[in-house]
Amino acid sequence: MTLRNHALLHFIALLCVGAVGFALVTQHVFGMRPCAWCVLQRLLFLLIALVCWGGVLLARFTAAATRLAAALVALLSIGGVAAAWYQYAVASMRFSCDRTFADRFMVSSGLDAGVPWLFGIFSTCMDARVTLLGVEYALWGMGLFLLIGALSLTMLLRRAR
16 A cells, blocks of 8 residues: 555545544534434544554555545445435425435334434534534535545545555
């Protein structure tokens, strides 16, 4: 694995952990309660971070680990873009996101009840429609997922040396 890919995987993981940390601060310090789509995106950010750090660790044993991690990150980021878009364009216009994919997934996984401080669903999608610097949180999340996807594609397209 090249040093650039190693650093890029770490950078992506830190971006994701930072995004979740920021979301937790806004929730627990500033009282911005998350909806089902918000916590699903948190889960995707954390999965991306784990895949990145797993790729860094496994790259010591096989060169293909970096490419595999980059491919998985690209797929997860596509899922994140889709979740953020759905939250922004559809779910936030409804009174409730109850019974949507995000709600059913988070509840059936047990994460909302098992780790409520991180994955608890405390708001409807319409109520969770909040802006930061005039831009809705869902769009900030979508932008970060797009950036992560672009970075992972950069790793996939870069020639192995």
